[in-house]
Amino acid sequence: MNIQEIKVQKGEKIQPAWERLVRWVDKLKVVPGEGVKVRETPKGTIVTVIKDSKPYRHPFKAGVSESGASVSAGTVNGQTPYILDVVTKNWRRIDNRDDDGNKFDVEKPPPTMKLDLKNQEGGKFYISLRVKPNDAGTIKDPKTDLRIVQSPTADGLKDGAGYYPLALFYLNAAGTAVEESFQIVHHNMRYLYQARKSTEGETTGNRHLFFPV
Amino acid sequence: MKNIPLIRHESWNSLVDTISRRLPLRFEVGPNPRKWSHPWKISPFWEAGDEEKGTKGQWLFKIKPGFVNGVEVTVPTRVKHTAERTITRLSEAKEDIKDPERMVDAFLTEWPRVEIGPTRVIGTGADPSGTSSGGNIKLSYEPVPKFFADLGVTSANTQISGNINSGITFIDGQEDAKKARRLRACDVSLWKDRPSAKFEVDPGNILAGIVGSIYITYSHLGGMKKHPYLRVSSKFVPPPEPESPMALLEGITDPEYDLTKIATIFLVSQPGAEPAAPLDSSWTPYVEYNQFWNLAHSPQSIPDSTPIDPIRLTTGLAGGLADILISTLLAPLNAQLNNALQILKSRNMSGRFWSL
Numbered sequence: 001m002n003i004q005e006i007k008v009q010k011g012e013k014i015q016p017a018w019e020r021l022v023r024w025v026d027k028l029k030v031v032p033g034e035g036v037k038v039r040e041t042p043k044g045t046i047v048t049v050i051k052d053s054k055p056y057r058h059p060f061k062a063g064v065s066e067s068g069a070s071v072s073a074g075t076v077n078g079q080t081p082y083i084l085d086v087v088t089k090n091w092r093r094i095d096n097r098d099d100d101g102n103k104f105d106v107e108k109p110p111p112t113m114k115l116d117l118k119n120q121e122g123g124k125f126y127i128s129l130r131v132k133p134n135d136a137g138t139i140k141d142p143k144t145d146l147r148i149v150q151s152p153t154a155d156g157l158k159d160g161a162g163y164y165p166l167a168l169f170y171l172n173a174a175g176t177a178v179e180e181s182f183q184i185v186h187h188n189m190r191y192l193y194q195a196r197k198s199t200e201g202e203t204t205g206n207r208h209l210f211f212p213v
Numbered sequence: 214m215k216n217i218p219l220i221r222h223e224s225w226n227s228l229v230d231t232i233s234r235r236l237p238l239r240f241e242v243g244p245n246p247r248k249w250s251h252p253w254k255i256s257p258f259w260e261a262g263d264e265e266k267g268t269k270g271q272w273l274f275k276i277k278p279g280f281v282n283g284v285e286v287t288v289p290t291r292v293k294h295t296a297e298r299t300i301t302r303l304s305e306a307k308e309d310i311k312d313p314e315r316m317v318d319a320f321l322t323e324w325p326r327v328e329i330g331p332t333r334v335i336g337t338g339a340d341p342s343g344t345s346s347g348g349n350i351k352l353s354y355e356p357v358p359k360f361f362a363d364l365g366v367t368s369a370n371t372q373i374s375g376n377i378n379s380g381i382t383f384i385d386g387q388e389d390a391k392k393a394r395r396l397r398a399c400d401v402s403l404w405k406d407r408p409s410a411k412f413e414v415d416p417g418n419i420l421a422g423i424v425g426s427i428y429i430t431y432s433h434l435g436g437m438k439k440h441p442y443l444r445v446s447s448k449f450v451p452p453p454e455p456e457s458p459m460a461l462l463e464g465i466t467d468p469e470y471d472l473t474k475i476a477t478i479f480l481v482s483q484p485g486a487e488p489a490a491p492l493d494s495s496w497t498p499y500v501e502y503n504q505f506w507n508l509a510h511s512p513q514s515i516p517d518s519t520p521i522d523p524i525r526l527t528t529g530l531a532g533g534l535a536d537i538l539i540s541t542l543l544a545p546l547n548a549q550l551n552n553a554l555q556i557l558k559s560r561n562m563s564g565r566f567w568s569l
Contacts, residue, residue, distance in 0.1 A: 049241070
């Protein structure tokens with residue numbers, strides 16, 4: 001509506017002019033579009049423009065694709081785990097750096113592990129941390145003792161190492177592809193090995209404890 | 214006489230109000246929302262009933278799966294509220310799922326729908342949680358959270374004055390029945406079964422001066438669930454702790470589970486609802502969370518595997534014949550029960566949930 005249309009002339013009937021004014025006020029209403037929030041208050045209208053939303057990036061974020069699974073950077077006791085890269089066939093740090101923690105001179109694609117869709121139980125499998133502590137309960141060499149592996153259950157492979165699942169994956173009914181994933185770990189982790197010995201010296205009740213930090 | 218067109222003052226002021234709501238425009242840059250919802254996020258919704266089938270509408274919720282030690286959590290729900298994954302899994306396990314009303318355990322990762330079962334009343338119409346007296350008897354109630362008081366939920370405020378001789382008068386709180394809103398709530402809690410430390414009492418020989426011997430064992434009475442599980446109850450009640458020696462005599466020992474509260478689901482009525490109004494689609498749900506992250510859980514300590522000698526409850530005097538004074542009997546018994554309590558506390562497998 002042209003603003004001139006709501007102006008009145010001397011001697012003009014008031015009722016039609018009033019109705020024109022009401023229609024004009026009705027058109028003042030702000031209509032929210034996508035990414036815009038409109039809130040009317042007694043003291044005016046607040047228009048909030050929502051920025052583009054970004055996905056939540058956190059340590060150990062696991063993702064799967066046709067080529068395999070990758071895990072974003074994260075640490076256990078300040079040390080970076082390794083993953084068996086499907087391309088180079090080498091165990092590589094998940095933060096895509098060399099063994100000394102330096103960036104590669106020539107950038108490499110992030111390491112991706114191959115998934116075995118038959119390594120599952122009940123149509124589910126896990127991407128897990130595997131920690132193999134030494135006798136002192138510490139992680140001596142992350143390349144061999146701190147790895148990310150696939151396991152069919154949350155408990156891991158019951159080989160004496162400590163397992164902690166990072167993410168759970170559901171397969172589709174045919175078992176040919178990942179249908180849905182559930183992230184379990186959102187933080188860096190602290191690992192503690194707790195060995196208990198009875199008075200007779202027999203080791204009982206060893207525990208692998210994982211804490212979010 | 215010529216008619217003079219008039220604008221009613223209500224119309225004029227209404228237009229001014231409309232203009233002042235729409236102008237001025239204030240622009241803000243909104244927060245950067247992340248496409249992420251935390252574990253245990255609850256989404257309540259109303260499921261309409263079906264008159265032809267004779268089913269009533271009800272409040273249900275879905276919950277974003279949370280994990281404990283990376284292990285999946287289950288929740289009991291009816292077959293009719295389960296998703297395809299649950300049906301497939303139970304069918305493969307050859308469980309009977311023909312009855313849609315049957316309760317089964319579903320993994321949260323199977324996205325079951327869960328009934329908001331019995332709720333408690335908060336505010337007007339609530340059951341008292343305690344009493345105090347000072348001339349008049351004043352009943353105490355679970356307070357209405359400020360957020361809901363601001364929405365118009367009225368507090369319960371019943372006082373009882375007088376006595377049996379003079380007559381008792383009930384005075385309820387004042388409220389505007391046309392504006393007052395009602396509040397219901399239920400709690401969602403997380404449980405984890407575990408073995409508990411139990412005392413087994415072997416009755417002794419009073420003539421030998423031994424009232425009884427106590428042995429400690431670790432067991433679960435059966436049906437210990439492998440997975441942690443959720444429960445929905447009208448009110449979360451923390452497990453009893455054996456704080457006093459007398460608790461042992463009352464049978465309060467080490468519970469067979471650990472639990473923690475995940476969230477409270479509140480439902481608020483429209484203004485003017487009766488205090489006993491049933492829950493229907495007009496109520497509005499709100500959720501207050503106690504947990505936002507996946508949880509870790511472990512026993513606080515692994516009980517020492519060293520066997521302990523049975524605790525013998527003895528009277529002060531051998532033979533017991535001269536031990537007729539209650540006080541002299543109680544003193545050593547109390548000391549021994551204290552001893553038993555300390556052993557129970559140090560030898561139990563109670564655990565704690567924690568996250569960041």
